[in-house]
Amino acid sequence: MEQRKKVLIVNVFFPDERMAIKRSNQVPNAVAPALLAGYFNPDTCEVRLYNEVNSGFLEVFQPELIGWPDLLVLTGLTAAFDRLLHLTAYARTANPAVIVAAGGHGVRALPTYSRAFFDYTCVGDVDEIAAVAREALGPRYVAEQFRPRYDLAYWIHRLGYAESSRNCNFKCGFCSLTGVGLKYEVPPMDYLEAQMDALGKRPIFFFQDNQIMGSGPESFRERVQRFQVRRQAGQFKYWSGFVTDTFFWEDANIDFARETGCISVFVGVESFDDEQWLDEQNKKQNSRYNQAELLRRACDGGVLVQYGLVYDPTRHSLAQMRKELEIICDNPEIPPPNFIFTAIPFPGTPFFRDNLEQGLLLPNTHMRHMEGSTLSLKPTLDPQPEVVDFIRSGRRFAGYRARFLRHQAKFLKRYHRSLNRDQMLLSSLATAAIMAPTAVLGPGAIFRRKVQRSHVSTTEVLDGVYTPCLPVAEQYRHYFLPTNLVDWGGELNAAVADDVLPPAERSVSAEVVQLR
Numbered sequence: 001m002e003q004r005k006k007v008l009i010v011n012v013f014f015p016d017e018r019m020a021i022k023r024s025n026q027v028p029n030a031v032a033p034a035l036l037a038g039y040f041n042p043d044t045c046e047v048r049l050y051n052e053v054n055s056g057f058l059e060v061f062q063p064e065l066i067g068w069p070d071l072l073v074l075t076g077l078t079a080a081f082d083r084l085l086h087l088t089a090y091a092r093t094a095n096p097a098v099i100v101a102a103g104g105h106g107v108r109a110l111p112t113y114s115r116a117f118f119d120y121t122c123v124g125d126v127d128e129i130a131a132v133a134r135e136a137l138g139p140r141y142v143a144e145q146f147r148p149r150y151d152l153a154y155w156i157h158r159l160g161y162a163e164s165s166r167n168c169n170f171k172c173g174f175c176s177l178t179g180v181g182l183k184y185e186v187p188p189m190d191y192l193e194a195q196m197d198a199l200g201k202r203p204i205f206f207f208q209d210n211q212i213m214g215s216g217p218e219s220f221r222e223r224v225q226r227f228q229v230r231r232q233a234g235q236f237k238y239w240s241g242f243v244t245d246t247f248f249w250e251d252a253n254i255d256f257a258r259e260t261g262c263i264s265v266f267v268g269v270e271s272f273d274d275e276q277w278l279d280e281q282n283k284k285q286n287s288r289y290n291q292a293e294l295l296r297r298a299c300d301g302g303v304l305v306q307y308g309l310v311y312d313p314t315r316h317s318l319a320q321m322r323k324e325l326e327i328i329c330d331n332p333e334i335p336p337p338n339f340i341f342t343a344i345p346f347p348g349t350p351f352f353r354d355n356l357e358q359g360l361l362l363p364n365t366h367m368r369h370m371e372g373s374t375l376s377l378k379p380t381l382d383p384q385p386e387v388v389d390f391i392r393s394g395r396r397f398a399g400y401r402a403r404f405l406r407h408q409a410k411f412l413k414r415y416h417r418s419l420n421r422d423q424m425l426l427s428s429l430a431t432a433a434i435m436a437p438t439a440v441l442g443p444g445a446i447f448r449r450k451v452q453r454s455h456v457s458t459t460e461v462l463d464g465v466y467t468p469c470l471p472v473a474e475q476y477r478h479y480f481l482p483t484n485l486v487d488w489g490g491e492l493n494a495a496v497a498d499d500v501l502p503p504a505e506r507s508v509s510a511e512v513v514q515l516r
Contacts, residue, residue: 067094207241341372
């Protein structure tokens with residue numbers, strides 16, 4: 001009998017702390033590995049999943065897996081692109097015959113550049129892995145029917161993630177999805193049903209979509225109704241998911257969400273006080289109505305809103321950002337934010353190109369810096385040390401913490417009739433997480449010695465994993481060099497130019513919602 005092929009699927013990750021830690025409480029979390037695994041035939045493939053968010057760096061915490069697979073499948077966010085290279089180098093050194101397929105946001109951002117490193121560069125959605133498996137391993141290793149492997153996704157517990165739509169129907173200038181330009185789509189309902197079947201009984205069902213209502217209210221309601229049938233049967237208790245401001249425009253959406261067991265929705269508020277910046281970033285849906293009023297309507301309607309704000313140091317002064325914090329602290333009708341992140345110039349986006357043309361990208365900026373805790377743009381309104389201080393602690397409500405905690409107490413009192421106990425607990429956890437993210441999301445790291453960070457791309461310390469801790473063949477040593485976007489002279493790295501500056505005639509397929 002022919003031996004089964006060994007397939008290892010890894011979600012790569014870099015923690016903000018620049019340490020080898022495990023973020024055991026990270027929410028939301030990855031679902032792609034479980035979906036990817038569903039395309040492999042379980043009779044002919046032995047599949048294992050590994051999530052670096054929850055389990056830490058693979059070579060540090062489970063190095064015995066490095067040389068195990070015949071096929072290594074890698075995915076991850078933009079900032080974790082270099083982790084794809086690290087694991088590829090380790091795997092090929094340990095097993096020269098290994099086949100490596102890589103995808104996710106980082107590969108989508110640099111598809112041409114990526115082809116030099118991986119056997120298969122995947123820029124599509126998760127179902128693309130079926131074609132990879134068919135070509136690399138053979139038809140008999142592809143599942144006859146898609147069935148996601150939540151049984152292997154050890155990090156998914158009470159909160160079950162599923163994908164009911166892909167990409168986004170808006171084109172916000174700073175969003176990585178805009179840079180890629182894939183069209184918003186809703187897969188057939190049997191795709192969603194297969195995920196619900198495989199999830200089994202869970203307290204919370206999470207629509208891991210970029211925008212659940214992008215195809216209109218009818219499709220949104222149809223998918224939630226599929227959930228509701230199972231909720232009434234006792235499989236799920238609540239649902240949650242990502243939306244945009246358009247969700248709040250109609251009270252009927254809020255009422256429908258509450259009636260079908262919505263515990264919360266995630267939305268990118270970005271700013272309570274800067275309509276001009278929102279318009280410049282083509283996020284006009286956020287400037288149609290007052291943001292605070294929309295959040296109040298949702299919470300009064302029984303739907304908790306979880307959200308984030310953006311700090312763009314090229315356009316926002318520190319006085320503006322402090323005003324944003326004061327707006328929150330002074331208004332008990334506004335929920336606490338889940339995060340405040342520094343604007344990220346994702347490669348290929350209009351935001352990246354605009355800042356590059358204006359010379360505002362900091363020298364020595366890498367893909368590793370494409371996350372919200374690192375300054376990669378030149379501040380134009382405030383001294384850089386003060387900007388860094390805000391990024392390091394101000395966005396954690398330093399100087400406002402007593403007011404912020406009083407705000408949370410008033411918020412809970414204000415909505416004690418419309419929000420239930422679970423929603424209030426969720427809101428309080430968000431309050432704790434934004435003030436002390438490491439303690440809440442990765443509690444095991446609080447006793448570790450902290451890495452001293454500059455929080456500036458030009459001078460930021462590299463993670464320890466950029467120095468190999470396992471054998472690496474000479475031809476793969478350069479895989480551990482950081483992928484550079486802007487050199488020390490402030491010029492674009494020519495090696496990535498074809499990806500981040502596409503020809504003008506190349507069309508972008510993402511659709512734009514026309515606001516009335």
